[in-house]
Amino acid sequence: MEVIALKKLKVFLAIASSALILGGCGLGNLSSRPSSNNGTQLTGHANNSNYQSVIKHGHYLTSKSRGVDVQQDANQLNLKSFENGLLDLSKKEFPTNKYIFQEGQHISTKTTEHWLDRKSQNSQGLNPSGKETKVPLYLQQMDEQDFLTQHGKHLKLSGMTVGLGINSIYYYKKKKYGPTYKKSISNATVKAEGHKIGAKVLARLRRKPGLKHIPIVIGLYRQGSDDSLVGGNFFAYSVNKGSSIDGWKPIDERNYVFPSNSGDKGKHANDANDFSNFKSRVQNFFPNLSGVTAQAHYINGSLSGMHVNITTQFYSQTEIIAFTQYLQTAAKKYLPSGMPIDITVKSTEGVQSFLARKSGSKSFSAHVFNSY
Amino acid sequence: MEVIALKKLKVFLAIASSALILGGCGLGNLSSRPSSNNGTQLTGHANNSNYQSVIKHGHYLTSKSRGVDVQQDANQLNLKSFENGLLDLSKKEFPTNKYIFQEGQHISTKTTEHWLDRKSQNSQGLNPSGKETKVPLYLQQMDEQDFLTQHGKHLKLSGMTVGLGINSIYYYKKKKYGPTYKKSISNATVKAEGHKIGAKVLARLRRKPGLKHIPIVIGLYRQGSDDSLVGGNFFAYSVNKGSSIDGWKPIDERNYVFPSNSGDKGKHANDANDFSNFKSRVQNFFPNLSGVTAQAHYINGSLSGMHVNITTQFYSQTEIIAFTQYLQTAAKKYLPSGMPIDITVKSTEGVQSFLARKSGSKSFSAHVFNSY
Structure with missing residues (x-):
């Protein structure tokens, strides 16, 4: 497979392990050049408002967890708004000129699916046990964003942001193919459940290899209603060094x-x-x-x-x-x-x-x- | 009704007749100002690649004939390509910095419908008499564009471009709701029929009041096929001073x-x-x-x-x-x-x-x- 060296991009060649070793190509290299299958490089960034991202083995590195949702989100605007909001949050903590963006690689699709389950269905489930018609699902979606820095010849994971989408309205059916009912969830409950789930997610992430010491930002998002012409909004976040939450900061954003x-x-x-x-x-x-x-x-x-x-x-x-x-x-x-x-x-x-x-x-x- | 004077736009106030009298507002007037119902003004143009157009009675002056087609054109790309091509053709003869664009106001919807008919259905029909299954419809669509100039306090019609869309493939059915058959029409026939129909259209336009002495450009467009991912192309045009064609010039454009x-x-x-x-x-x-x-x-x-x-x-x-x-x-x-x-x-x-x-x-x- 051929890897294309883009103009003004540093081209990285990876060795087989997770550590990435900087290859010989400097800035401004325009020519196509052959490379090993382990070639890793970056998309350029036209300006400082966006991150560069990682291209590995000639392909863009897609997210491992993205697209997993409790059920297909009826309001697509929640998806886009959630991803954009999370990226804005990340930019506050991980400036675009210092960090390289990578789609989430540490929370797998399977893990995401398990975490979005009810605890009664799955021991890892972050949603409460109980009857569909009585107990709301609070956690609707989650997304991971990774931030890398360049150290000599290495690209190193140096930060992570995880977004948690908490339902403000719970939609449920009393029987299959029956009408959809809805139940409002108070802002206080959205906040309390978000804090609780956020704390569990952080503790679990700290147990994963490579995630022990990096700063992990947890962002809490209040999902918009299914019939809204606009998505929901992030309402709190936490920048964490250890395995318990270092305190939640409010975010005052509304659409x-x-x-x-x-x-x-x-x-x-x-x-x-x-x-x-x-x-x-x-x-x-x-x-x-x-x-x-x-x-x-x-x-x-x-x-x-x-x-x-x-x-x-x-x-x-x-x-x-x-x-x-x-x-x-x-x-x-x-x-x-x-x-x-x-x-x-x-x-x-x-x-x-x-x-x-x-x-x-x-x-x-x-x-x-x-x-x- | 209130008319808004846009920045850097000349604002025209019309008297009740078709002659438009230049109002008192000069360039750079930012404020909203009340006006009579006959107020006529221009959209600005951000650059010289596009025309300014006419706004009359507070509304944009839409085309009288546009959207009329022999049948709903199966390939929407033909419509867009036809309109764009015609505008490009107009720009050659009527420079954007000298002329003001106006959607066609002289060929009415009814006239367009009549002209697109077969002669057997309508005495004004420009398509040949004959059985649907035997004799192709050649003229598929037409569009008129008007070009005005400013003379003292008047806006005056100073040029017109008419586009004629000629089928290169004729689609027909042998019975209602039956399958669609198609018949290719040779380039030589497209050209000959286009010349013939163009000459008739020019002669008819010259008989209308106000169109006796202005330059009239006739553009001939070869329709793309229904299944094409691109529209057709203009292949000839004629710039005319009198009531018979002053000679066709070829256009070498392909998509x-x-x-x-x-x-x-x-x-x-x-x-x-x-x-x-x-x-x-x-x-x-x-x-x-x-x-x-x-x-x-x-x-x-x-x-x-x-x-x-x-x-x-x-x-x-x-x-x-x-x-x-x-x-x-x-x-x-x-x-x-x-x-x-x-x-x-x-x-x-x-x-x-x-x-x-x-x-x-x-x-x-x-x-x-x-x-x-």
Whole structure:
């Protein structure tokens, strides 16, 4: 198998053991070069906002545990939101310019499945014993992220983040193929169960080889409801050196959907009003828009970013171009300034155009999807 | 109704007639301002590669004829490709910095429907009389684009482009709900029928009020087959001052799908090989890719742009980020240089990430779609 040395990437050649030995290729090596099957290298990073990741044996190293869930998560947004939130949490503790990202390699699919079980089904189960209809499943999903550092010729595991998704609403059936019932779980219970499960996970991880002394971050995520247009949110985390929790720090992050109910109050109600203004102007300008919604993300009570979704019934290329030009001006004028925002324009045929403003930028860049 | 004056847009106020009178608002006017119901304004243009378009009565002026087709076009790619090709053709004759674009307002939906009929069904029909099973429908779709110029306080119609989509394969049924049969139409016939229909359309347009003296461009498009992963192509056009065709100029544009059949020859076979190399490297690097294809566009025998489509079975956010980082480097290295290329990464959940290199640029910009 051939390994490709990417420009500006350090290329690592691994020996057969878990220790990875730095190969001879320096930075800026452009040429393809043959290598042993144990070749390990890194994806580049275009900027410091993302990690480099590990490529091993010519392939990207996929996660061992990811995709395992108590049941298929009905709300896919919880998955994406969970993974993104966990990555943001990791970036706080393991800066992207010092650490190399690796998909979780220490908690296997089987282990994840066992841990997500009820204790009555499996001695390792982290969910409580009891009847499906009476006792909620609290732990819904988990994900591991590994962080490596380069020491001389070695890549060494130097940190780990584990996310635990705790249900805020428990969905269950009284009989197979029957209707789905739901039961709200109070924030206090979500928190208490999260703390309890987090402590068990940390203790178990410390018993694994190689995980005795590295810092392990545990993040607790409150799952969004199945019918929400936005995922849940991380609400606490803990940075641990030993095998018991070093104390939980709260995370004040919330997601809202705009337009929101008129009964809403507080800071996000004002932002929702601004968004409604943008929405009505856009809808007034262009006929055939069937929906203008946004996901709004709040950190410590302040709006920190938005994903705007516009669905349209028109699909003529010239109309999409004109609409995108209009949005470029309208978004700058009516949407809140000083934060990253992106806008996706979709029709039944898929994504038609896309606008984005990066953090610190004033204008929106735009792209209209095209076809020959 | 309120009209919003956009920054750097000239705002036009129309009087009740079809003549549009330039209003008092100059460039750089940011504030919203009330206006009469007849307010007409322009979308801005971010750069010179696209036209400004007309907004009338607060709404975008949609096309009168667009979306009418002999039958629902089975291949949506023909629609998009046709509209884009027509716009490119228009840009040759009506430069974006001098002309303002307006969706076609002179050929009504009803007229379009009549013209697309067989002559036996409708006296205005441009398709030949005859049995469905024997005589092909040649004219499949048409589209009108209007070009305005600003004269003092007026916006005046100063040019028009009409595209005619001619079938290269005729699909028909022998009985209702029966199987679909197809019949190839030779390039010579496509050309001859296109010339004939184009001449009739021009003569008819000249009889309409306001269209007597403007330059009218007729573009002839050869429809792609229903099962193609790429649309058809424009093959001839004519720029006309009078009511008969001033001569047809050939357009040498072709679209191919990569990877292509190994039996292919010529210039595009070499490009297809390069693409296959890119494809196999990408697929070797990342597991779970289910497809890597491209639409390749040729002008005068040379590759002038590509749309690359990658479908993936993975969907973890961290995997998408790493994959996109990798693509940013691999695309620059393995895909042809010196032309615009974009790459869309899709999963069953929709578009996951997107990379683009503009004409004249060396590097790809990238965006990973996200969710809170």
